[in-house]
Amino acid sequence: MTDEHTTKSNPAEDQNAGITAITVAGYKSIRDETTVRIRPLTVLAGPSNSGKSSAMQPLLLMKQTLEAVYDPGPLLLNGANVRFGTAEQLFSRTRPGDSAELFRIGLELYGQGNLSVMFKGSPDRRGLDIVETRLSGGEGIGEILMRPDMRHGEILGALPPLLREQYQSLVETGFAAKWSVRRDRCFLAFELNPDLGDRGTPLLVQFCEALNLAPGLSVEWFLRDLIHVPGLRGFPQRCHPCMPAYSSFPGTFDQYFATVITRWQEENDPRFEALAENLRMLNLGGRVEAKRIGDTLVEIHAEGPGGRFSRTRGTMVNVADAGFGLSQALPLLTALLVAKPAQTVFVEQPESHLHPKAQVAMAEILAEAVNRGAHVVVETHSPLILLAIQTQVAEGRFDPDLVKLHWFRLNDEAVTEVSTADMDRHGAFGDWDADFADVELEAESRYLHALSKGRTREVPGT
Numbered sequence: 001m002t003d004e005h006t007t008k009s010n011p012a013e014d015q016n017a018g019i020t021a022i023t024v025a026g027y028k029s030i031r032d033e034t035t036v037r038i039r040p041l042t043v044l045a046g047p048s049n050s051g052k053s054s055a056m057q058p059l060l061l062m063k064q065t066l067e068a069v070y071d072p073g074p075l076l077l078n079g080a081n082v083r084f085g086t087a088e089q090l091f092s093r094t095r096p097g098d099s100a101e102l103f104r105i106g107l108e109l110y111g112q113g114n115l116s117v118m119f120k121g122s123p124d125r126r127g128l129d130i131v132e133t134r135l136s137g138g139e140g141i142g143e144i145l146m147r148p149d150m151r152h153g154e155i156l157g158a159l160p161p162l163l164r165e166q167y168q169s170l171v172e173t174g175f176a177a178k179w180s181v182r183r184d185r186c187f188l189a190f191e192l193n194p195d196l197g198d199r200g201t202p203l204l205v206q207f208c209e210a211l212n213l214a215p216g217l218s219v220e221w222f223l224r225d226l227i228h229v230p231g232l233r234g235f236p237q238r239c240h241p242c243m244p245a246y247s248s249f250p251g252t253f254d255q256y257f258a259t260v261i262t263r264w265q266e267e268n269d270p271r272f273e274a275l276a277e278n279l280r281m282l283n284l285g286g287r288v289e290a291k292r293i294g295d296t297l298v299e300i301h302a303e304g305p306g307g308r309f310s311r312t313r314g315t316m317v318n319v320a321d322a323g324f325g326l327s328q329a330l331p332l333l334t335a336l337l338v339a340k341p342a343q344t345v346f347v348e349q350p351e352s353h354l355h356p357k358a359q360v361a362m363a364e365i366l367a368e369a370v371n372r373g374a375h376v377v378v379e380t381h382s383p384l385i386l387l388a389i390q391t392q393v394a395e396g397r398f399d400p401d402l403v404k405l406h407w408f409r410l411n412d413e414a415v416t417e418v419s420t421a422d423m424d425r426h427g428a429f430g431d432w433d434a435d436f437a438d439v440e441l442e443a444e445s446r447y448l449h450a451l452s453k454g455r456t457r458e459v460p461g462t
Helices: 050-068 153-158 159-174 200-210 213-223 257-267 272-283 324-338 358-371 383-394 436-452
Strands: 021-027 034-037 043-047 100-111 111-121 128-136 143-146 178-182 187-192 225-229 287-294 297-303 316-317 344-348 375-379 404-410 415-423
Touching: 021 050, 021 297, 034 043, 034 404, 034 415, 043 050, 043 358, 043 383, 050 213, 050 344, 050 404, 100 213, 111 187, 128 187, 143 153, 143 187, 143 324, 153 178, 225 324, 257 272, 257 287, 257 297, 257 324, 272 287, 272 297, 272 324, 272 344, 297 324, 316 436, 324 344, 324 358, 358 375, 383 404
Parallel strands: 043 375, 043 404, 225 344, 344 375
Antiparallel strands: 021 034, 021 100, 100 111, 111 128, 128 143, 178 187, 287 297, 297 316, 404 415
């Protein structure tokens, strides 16, 4: 999968397009096959180290593999989005000496079928091999299994009937090439013998596109287009490098936000004012200003927060002087505004360094992005964000069918288990494992109990 990505039209023309389910098995704490359904707003919640990140990391591994400027093998282990030291660290190991031999990534695409890739450790234990790739498409296609050791006759038998008939018709005209299996970054693919020069791949793509038999190709688009906003959006910087920022953002988004803001300002893009409004909603200031420093650097300034009588109101300060709240919120707010319809934004800890009141406002901003067409996956520990989403649903301002909730926990064997819930029109989600409210109530109960028992101690010197 090459630079063709920059020349073809994006298949995500339908707002409903995109990845609708992720299946993981044998990966870190997700030992057993686990499917996470994806809606326009998907919430991943649960205790720390319960497997929330592990549900999304396989996608990020694929993303950084596809974006590498060289072929890094089946998966790029140490990249911008996810970092591993060895391939062994990917496999489930819930007991000493007990490690999974395989791990699987499965993706479901809206209206296009399913893709599943199985990986195993290479014999020299220094990398990974792809064991198989499975595709299932629409009517008349069924399931197609690809393995590295498949021969021409076996591949021909595995092809959909129409594609097989077309190939046989070509053979009758003297077309003598045979089928084989090749690895294409993190996928396997059927191809015609490479001794045909440039003829083999165009023929295969033509067949696949005509039969809607290219979920692997579409997956590449959606993985490359995935916007990753990590939990730590870098430290506040006085100057930011100018980056090539268009519609796809290799690596993590925090390195692009300053360039995107600069472009919006220079082009009078309405999203520039929308960004300022979102900052006001979070009480993190208001106006934003980009200032180019030469040809390679840009400074981002923002209006100081505060009320009508605040000394900082109206004062423009460099984000490096405005505290972590602003520096962590700006990349996230920019990502939500830049996302196209059906483009997925994966956000880790949107509540990072935000006041509780700002966390409630952040939930409204997330909902606005979804209503514009973006697909947002949120990993959070904030009960206020969840409650604010419920409130918007109950107030009729957000469609409950757009929300999917997943609660992660570790069982007694340290294996991830996932509970799933949907919201009704009142914002309620029934009997879910979420303990956010329980923890808050328990803390308040302990405090009230201490007061009622007279257990408060006098502070020395008072």
